[in-house]
Amino acid sequence: MDEARIVEADSLDTLQSVVESHPDADLLFLDLNMPGVSGFSALAYIRNNHESLPTVIVSAMEDSAVIRRAIQHGASGFIPKSSPIATLEHGIRAVLDGEVWVPAGIDLRNGGLDSEEARIAAALSSLTPHQFRVMMMLGEGLLNKQIAFQLGVSEATIKAHVTAILRKMGVNNRTKAVLAVERLRINAPAFLEQESVGDLAAQDSVD
Numbered sequence: 001m002d003e004a005r006i007v008e009a010d011s012l013d014t015l016q017s018v019v020e021s022h023p024d025a026d027l028l029f030l031d032l033n034m035p036g037v038s039g040f041s042a043l044a045y046i047r048n049n050h051e052s053l054p055t056v057i058v059s060a061m062e063d064s065a066v067i068r069r070a071i072q073h074g075a076s077g078f079i080p081k082s083s084p085i086a087t088l089e090h091g092i093r094a095v096l097d098g099e100v101w102v103p104a105g106i107d108l109r110n111g112g113l114d115s116e117e118a119r120i121a122a123a124l125s126s127l128t129p130h131q132f133r134v135m136m137m138l139g140e141g142l143l144n145k146q147i148a149f150q151l152g153v154s155e156a157t158i159k160a161h162v163t164a165i166l167r168k169m170g171v172n173n174r175t176k177a178v179l180a181v182e183r184l185r186i187n188a189p190a191f192l193e194q195e196s197v198g199d200l201a202a203q204d205s206v207d
Contacts, residue, residue: 012036012136016129019050026096028055032070032186038139039185040073041124045132047074048125054095066186067106072113073121077101120180123169131168134161139178 007022009015015034019025028050030043046055054076059066067078077095079088080103087103094101102108113121127135137147144162148155162174169177 044121
């Protein structure tokens with residue numbers, strides 16, 4: 001580890017770029033609260049598109065249910081940020097040796113992803129890198145024209161991406177796509193407030 005080279009990413013855009021440009025990387029550390037992503041979305045996407053890259057979640061959260069979900073979404077390890085250096089080093093070495101590492105006392109046999117969350121994760125993983133970025137921006141409530149401006153492409157291009165996203169997600173409008181991705185949030189709500197649903201539906205009608 002003394003000669004390890006570290007490459008940092010501080011957003012979804014840079015994360016995708018770093019992963020694509022370093023195919024021989026030995027390990028990926030991922031924060032579930034990285035800007036531009038929603039909960040386990042990035043983890044599910046990375047793990048299904050870069051299966052050979054071990055991914056370790058490093059998070060301030062230490063809830064056992066969150067840790068189990070992370071492993072079930074494909075993480076090779078989960079290291080709380082409060083861990084001492086010795087524990088961090090032990091966890092890293094275990095993952096590099098091909099093991100799955102979680103804090104002591106976490107029983108990975110309890111609980112599991114429900115079928116709908118697993119389906120949504122698989123659908124997200126089928127998106128292209130550009131489609132995945134657009135999907136995350138839809139989740140932020142941005143309109144097609146706003147996404148087009150931020151990505152520096154035409155609105156027609158974004159509309160084409162959205163059409164492909166809806167098909168792959170198995171839904172017929174962006175509201176349902178956003179609601180589906182909500183299932184992958186850390187604290188996934190059982191339902192959204194009616195006002196929020198109404199706002200999203202209104203965007204469907206004007207976008």
